Amino acid sequence: MSPLLSVDDLARQYPVAMSGGQRRLLHAVDGVSFTLAAGRTLGIVGESGCGKSTAAKLVLGLLPATRGAIAFEGEPVTATRDRAWRALRRRMQMVHQDPLAALDRRLPVGEQVVEPLTIHGLEAGQDARQQKALALFEAVGLRPDLFQRYPHELSGGQRQRVVLARALVLGPSLLVCDEPISALDVSVAAQVINLLQDLQARFGMAYLFISHDLKVVRQIADEVAVMYLGRIVEQGPPEALFHAPTHPYTEALVSAVPTPLRGTRERIILQSDPPNPVERPGGCAFHPRCPRAIARCREETPALRQVADGRLAACHLVPSMAAPVPVAA
Amino acid sequence: MALPMASSPAHHHDGLLPRMLAPDAHANAAPLLALRDFTVAFRGESGPVPVVRGIDLTLASGEALGIVGESGCGKSVTWLAALRLLGRGAVTSGEVLLSGQDITRLSERELAGIRGGRIGLIFQDPTSSLNPVQRIGTQLGEVLRLHRGLRGKAARTEALRLLDRVGIADAARRLGQYPHEFSGGMNQRVMIALALAGEPDVLVADEPTTALDATIQAQILDLIRDIRRETGMGLVLISHDIGVVADLCDRVAVMYAGRVVETAATQDLLTRPRHPYTRGLLAALPTLDGPRVRLTPIPGTVPSPDAMPPGCAFAPRCPIAIETCGGEIPPLVLAAQDQRAACLRLGETATQPGMPLSTLAASAFAEAGA
Ligand SMILES: Nc1ncnc2c1ncn2[C@@H]1O[C@H](COP(=O)(O)OP(=O)(O)OP(=O)(O)O)[C@@H](O)[C@H]1O
Numbered sequence: 001m002s003p004l005l006s007v008d009d010l011a012r013q014y015p016v017a018m019s020g021g022q023r024r025l026l027h028a029v030d031g032v033s034f035t036l037a038a039g040r041t042l043g044i045v046g047e048s049g050c051g052k053s054t055a056a057k058l059v060l061g062l063l064p065a066t067r068g069a070i071a072f073e074g075e076p077v078t079a080t081r082d083r084a085w086r087a088l089r090r091r092m093q094m095v096h097q098d099p100l101a102a103l104d105r106r107l108p109v110g111e112q113v114v115e116p117l118t119i120h121g122l123e124a125g126q127d128a129r130q131q132k133a134l135a136l137f138e139a140v141g142l143r144p145d146l147f148q149r150y151p152h153e154l155s156g157g158q159r160q161r162v163v164l165a166r167a168l169v170l171g172p173s174l175l176v177c178d179e180p181i182s183a184l185d186v187s188v189a190a191q192v193i194n195l196l197q198d199l200q201a202r203f204g205m206a207y208l209f210i211s212h213d214l215k216v217v218r219q220i221a222d223e224v225a226v227m228y229l230g231r232i233v234e235q236g237p238p239e240a241l242f243h244a245p246t247h248p249y250t251e252a253l254v255s256a257v258p259t260p261l262r263g264t265r266e267r268i269i270l271q272s273d274p275p276n277p278v279e280r281p282g283g284c285a286f287h288p289r290c291p292r293a294i295a296r297c298r299e300e301t302p303a304l305r306q307v308a309d310g311r312l313a314a315c316h317l318v319p320s321m322a323a324p325v326p327v328a329a
Numbered sequence: 330m331a332l333p334m335a336s337s338p339a340h341h342h343d344g345l346l347p348r349m350l351a352p353d354a355h356a357n358a359a360p361l362l363a364l365r366d367f368t369v370a371f372r373g374e375s376g377p378v379p380v381v382r383g384i385d386l387t388l389a390s391g392e393a394l395g396i397v398g399e400s401g402c403g404k405s406v407t408w409l410a411a412l413r414l415l416g417r418g419a420v421t422s423g424e425v426l427l428s429g430q431d432i433t434r435l436s437e438r439e440l441a442g443i444r445g446g447r448i449g450l451i452f453q454d455p456t457s458s459l460n461p462v463q464r465i466g467t468q469l470g471e472v473l474r475l476h477r478g479l480r481g482k483a484a485r486t487e488a489l490r491l492l493d494r495v496g497i498a499d500a501a502r503r504l505g506q507y508p509h510e511f512s513g514g515m516n517q518r519v520m521i522a523l524a525l526a527g528e529p530d531v532l533v534a535d536e537p538t539t540a541l542d543a544t545i546q547a548q549i550l551d552l553i554r555d556i557r558r559e560t561g562m563g564l565v566l567i568s569h570d571i572g573v574v575a576d577l578c579d580r581v582a583v584m585y586a587g588r589v590v591e592t593a594a595t596q597d598l599l600t601r602p603r604h605p606y607t608r609g610l611l612a613a614l615p616t617l618d619g620p621r622v623r624l625t626p627i628p629g630t631v632p633s634p635d636a637m638p639p640g641c642a643f644a645p646r647c648p649i650a651i652e653t654c655g656g657e658i659p660p661l662v663l664a665a666q667d668q669r670a671a672c673l674r675l676g677e678t679a680t681q682p683g684m685p686l687s688t689l690a691a692s693a694f695a696e697a698g699a
């Protein structure tokens with residue numbers, strides 16, 4: 001069976017003006033490939049500016065790609081806003097970090113859940129649409145009496161539930177979530193994480209789940225991709241990546257997570273900031289910050305390839321499939 | 330070095346001694362910093378809205394105290410108001426004692442000498458606290474002149490040393506640059522250098538790494554730890570992230586709805602939390618280690634300051650609330666050695682020591698079937 005979503009060598013460049021006036025290319029996403037099966041969750045982690053949101057917009061056809069191909073439910077995804085694009089958009093929905101910005105301030109939230117049904121001409125009659133919207137309200141754990149409220153009359157967690165109800169009312173098979181809980185408080189974030197898991201179990205859609213928070217991604221993802229400067233550097237099941245990272249960048253990222261009770265654990269402190277993507281270092285892009293870099297890393301770009309336990313890694317030091325590596329599965 | 334009135338608070342000791350013997354001040358000496366029944370209210374259309382509702386906290390010299398709690402619980406307002414940085418809209422009461430001296434009674438000029446002097450400050454968003462149109466060197470020079478009396482060559486040498494100390498390479502060139510020429514992490518380093526310039530006894534850091542990436546956050550936490558090791562500087566670290574606080578702090582105070590609901594040594598708080606809110610917070614956190622288990626969220630949301638529930642503010646969300654909780658504000662009382670909690674049901678919820686964290690954290694919630 002073909003996967004729900006498959007992304008092949010996806011890239012997006014932006015022309016940017018440098019201080020000297022010359023124009024350069026910023027490689028926001030630079031050759032990303034992955035697949036996502038129906039009903040599963042792929043988490044994407046990485047630091048600010050590594051290309052997570054750009055990748056999400058490309059997948060949704062909100063942004064034209066510079067290179068590469070996307071196939072969703074067997075159809076190619078482009079950013080040309082024609083009939084096919086609108087039909088696809090019904091099946092893939094987006095949830096952002098800031099629910100207030102995603103909602104219309106002047107419209108009661110219930111109507112905003114009805115609206116997509118009206119736009120797409122689904123469900124015959126206002127009554128049926130209203131019923132459908134109320135059912136979604138119930139599914140995301142909102143009381144029916146909140147139907148008539150305006151966005152500013154709801155809490156952050158309730159607003160994000162409205163956004164979820166609106167995204168789900170069209171019955172999508174893919175939900176792209178870009179930092180969906182980053183703006184929420186700890187106690188409410190836990191409510192929304194559980195809700196996302198329950199909704200997936202109930203409705204069966206797949207999630208492309210973007211977050212800078214490794215703990216949240218580990219909680220929700222079946223598979224995780226770690227991005228650095230526009231590329232995936234390691235990909236595999238969360239337990240493998242977070243408990244036994246093989247790529248030095250994943251290793252540093254995991255060790256940087258402040259965890260209560262982990263005690264005096266060895267923390268890897270990386271030098272300096274991630275470089276500006278306009279000045280992407282040659283060879284392995286991580287080499288200027290990599291504590292393990294060898295001479296070869298400056299010259300040769302490591303390919304993302306399968307390593308012993310089946311995960312993918314892009315590092316010269318990680319032995320590929322042939323040689324056995326000890327990994328705690 | 331520091332301004333005279335800031336460095337000679339001892340003469341106030343006699344008058345204030347009885348207050349110093351508040352239950353958690355176990356040493357004879359005045360604590361470095363203490364809040365006593367401190368409140369903050371904002372003027373609203375229908376009267377003042379209390380947002381910080383009676384806080385008692387003590388920081389011993391050289392100690393690192395973490396303040397955690399969800400957004401809006403008053404973490405920032407408490408410390409901004411204590412240093413009179415909130416303007417006329419905020420009304421405060423209670424005492425803020427710096428080595429025993431109540432700084433709420435000081436004149437504006439005297440307090441200005443303490444801010445950035447004995448008490449250093451850093452905020453979440455460095456770009457909003459650095460002056461965008463002034464060179465880094467000028468801003469450092471200003472602090473060094475004001476709080477250390479350094480000028481000219483001496484000031485420049487010290488500024489170079491400070492930038493170097495916070496890990497900014499090529500310090501001489503950097504002194505001539507503006508904040509927008511720096512990355513977020515570098516600006517936060519500059520903020521730390523500015524705070525260190527006054528040779529503070531205590532650094533109040535409000536979410537100093539929240540705006541930063543994970544690997545940069547790790548660098549900054551590491552830097553603060555090193556500086557404390559070198560200088561013995563005290564620290565008040567405000568963060569919504571218990572992980573960050575646990576990383577740096579000896580002791581933690583958990584705030585909820587404008588009050589401290591629990592305070593304990595970091596390890597005790599994490600391994601045997603006593604307040605249902607603290608337990609709830611820990612159970613709601615996803616982790617990187619251990620088995621992946623379903624999270625236990627706290628039902629409902631944080632109350633807003635203008636609709637504060639009567640009695641225990643946590644009662645509407647508390648899985649073990651009983652009727653009296655709605656009528657009585659629980660005082661912060663001793664729950665175990667060096668551990669205080671503000672809950673009316675402490676006696677009934679005592680747990681055996683040695684219980685694993687995950688079980689323990691979830692227990693209060695499981696009990697009520699939440
Ligand atoms: N419209 C644009 N024009 C020029 N550069 C852009 C544009 N949009 C994004 N970029 C750049 O592309 C890179 C990737 O950006 P992207 O928003 O995908 O990052 P991200 O991983 O989502 O980061 P964050 O965690 O901060 O959301 C960044 O360097 C960003 O500055």
Ligand SMILES: Nc1ncnc2c1ncn2[C@@H]1O[C@H](COP(=O)(O)OP(=O)(O)O)[C@@H](O)[C@H]1O
Pocket residue numbers: 371380398399400401402403404405406407418634
């Ligand atoms: N200038 C202000 N005027 C009115 N209310 C304020 C002001 N600043 C903060 N508040 C309110 O005070 C409460 C505590 O805020 P704050 O201390 O910033 O919370 P946090 O714990 O997130 O740091 C919140 O309800 C907030 O909305």
Ligand code: SF4
Pocket residue numbers: 247248249284285286287288290291292293294297302314315316317
């Ligand atoms: S290829 Fe070299 S520089 Fe890149 S991550 Fe591996 S060791 Fe580090």
Ligand code: SF4
Pocket residue numbers: 604605606641642643644645647648649650651654659671672673674
């Ligand atoms: S006082 Fe009552 S409502 Fe408040 S935390 Fe304790 S048991 Fe819960």
Ligand SMILES: [Mg+2]
Pocket residue numbers: 052053054178
């Ligand atoms: Mg983004």
Ligand SMILES: [Mg+2]
Pocket residue numbers: 404405406535536
């Ligand atoms: Mg704050």
